[in-house]
Amino acid sequence: MTTEQKYQTVLDKNTFYFYNPVFQEKYESYINSLNETLLVLKNKVETEGLKKDIFENLLAEKENGWRALLALTGFANESLKRLITVVRVAENKELAKLLLKDKWGETEKLEAVKEWGDSRLENMIKKNEFFRKGLVNLFFEGSTVPFLAQTLPLFELKKLSISKLNFEIPAMIDTLVRYKEKGSYSG
Structure with a gap:
């Protein structure tokens, strides 16, 4: 097996390098949703103060609040x-x-x-x-x-x-x- 073939085997078989654009787009959307949720939460905590009901509402109202x-x-x-x-x-x-x-x-x-x-x-x-x-x-x-x-x-x-x-x-x-x-x- 040549070095080039070994390299290609690593890319083909190693899940770290697996590329699925549909999955990646969907998961990136999920990550962005969590980021935005946390930014909104941060803003609420800064403007309203650290209150339990803010976090209770996060869990109750946001799909991925938890x-x-x-x-x-x-x-x-x-x-x-x-x-x-x-x-x-x-x-x-x-x-x-x-x-x-x-x-x-x-x-x-x-x-x-x-x-x-x-x-x-x-x-x-x-x-x-x-x-x-x-x-x-x-x-x-x-x-x-x-x-x-x-x-x-x-x-x-x-x-x-x-x-x-x-x-x-x-x-x-x-x-x-x-x-x-x-x-x-x-x-």
Whole structure:
């Protein structure tokens, strides 16, 4: 095999170099939507102040509002689903109260609890105002709950920072750095 053939094999077989213009256009549109959503959110926070109802409205009204919130904080979707599972199985009163767990409308047997998928999470966000309020509480105050401080690695706990919700520059830099280093940290 020649060097040129090896090079072509890398380009053809490596998904990093895969080029699909239709997918890329669609995904770029999604990224732009998240960017614009965050810019509008930033403007609201600057003009109206840092208020929970701004974030509750974001989750309730914007199709990808929860994904924008995750992008703002650097909190991974998978991490959020795992944390929701922890809330569902943990018998921590302070955490349950903060997330309004008793108003989510369902009681599950501990042994039957399974991690929710994206569609279930999105459905809960859209249809259950208490779940929505609880999520906002998590991002506003989660880092103050001793149970979470003992359960979450510090690397993840720092993502639940109110300064990120206020779009403070040092917090945004922290989000960028944590996002970039997540793979190395996990490794």
